Amino acid sequence: DKLGVQGRKVQQDGELEVWAGRLSRGRVALVLWNRGPDEASITASWSNIGLNQSAVVDAHDLWTVSTLSNHTSLLVKTTKHSLICIQNCSSSPFFCV
Secondary structure, three states: OOOOOOOEEEEEEEEEEEEEEEEEOOOEEEEEEOOOOOOOOOOOOOOOOOHHHHOEEEEEOOOOOOEEEEOOOEEEEOOOOOOOEEEOOOOOOOOOO
C-alpha cells in the first residue's frame, strides 16, 4: 500500500494473534494468525484495531466468495498454522480471508 505503514500486533491469546495496520484511503489491514497445531477461532475486536466499537462491518471473503456481517468484532475459524488476511475499505469494509 502506498501509505507504507507497517502493521503491529494488537491482540494475542496464546498462539492466536491479530495484527493490524493502517492503509491509504482510511482502510485497515488485518492478519489473523493461528500459530498453533490445532484448529481455532480467532476474534478480532474493532476497538483493538482502531475502528468504532459499534461499527457494522461487512466482511467479504475473496477466496471463498462469501460475505459475513459483523458487529463489534470478527470471528473466524482457522485451521492449524493458518494465516487470514483482511482489509476494510473505509465506510464499506471488504475482507480478503
